[in-house]
Amino acid sequence: MRSSPDNLNHPHALEITGTSMKPFLQSGDYVLTENCLLSKAIPGDVVIANLANSEHRFCVHRLLWRTARLIMLKGDGISSFDCLRIGRDAEFSGRATYLLRNGQKITLKNNWANLFKLIISIYLIPWYLLRGR
Numbered sequence: 001m002r003s004s005p006d007n008l009n010h011p012h013a014l015e016i017t018g019t020s021m022k023p024f025l026q027s028g029d030y031v032l033t034e035n036c037l038l039s040k041a042i043p044g045d046v047v048i049a050n051l052a053n054s055e056h057r058f059c060v061h062r063l064l065w066r067t068a069r070l071i072m073l074k075g076d077g078i079s080s081f082d083c084l085r086i087g088r089d090a091e092f093s094g095r096a097t098y099l100l101r102n103g104q105k106i107t108l109k110n111n112w113a114n115l116f117k118l119i120i121s122i123y124l125i126p127w128y129l130l131r132g133r
Helices: 111-130
Strands: 013-015 030-034 046-051 058-066 070-074 081-085 090-101 104-107
Touching: 030 046, 046 070, 058 081, 058 090, 058 111
Parallel strands: none
Antiparallel strands: 013 030, 030 090, 046 058, 046 090, 058 070, 070 081, 090 104
């Protein structure tokens, strides 16, 4: 992710770089963020974690599971999961609310659609990747 501020304590646009969220998010897309408490994020939301000790400052992935101290994230286009300890590996920075692509603003706030995309991310994408396509 490319971002100029030191933190995301206010709404901000992040440029997507990389392919871990393909096909949902593509390199060159932007996501608009909003502050939210970790306790308010639900599985399926696209969330932002501020990573400690990483070359990539922010991680924009789908939330799979959370507790007060742990978050489990997954990119839609990869088969692996990230389990991060809050305060040690990462800080929870909020969630993505809109996708900006080719001049269009697309909402990411549809909980049912996010849950559907989460199911696809967990089951279908790894199967597709294992088939070597």
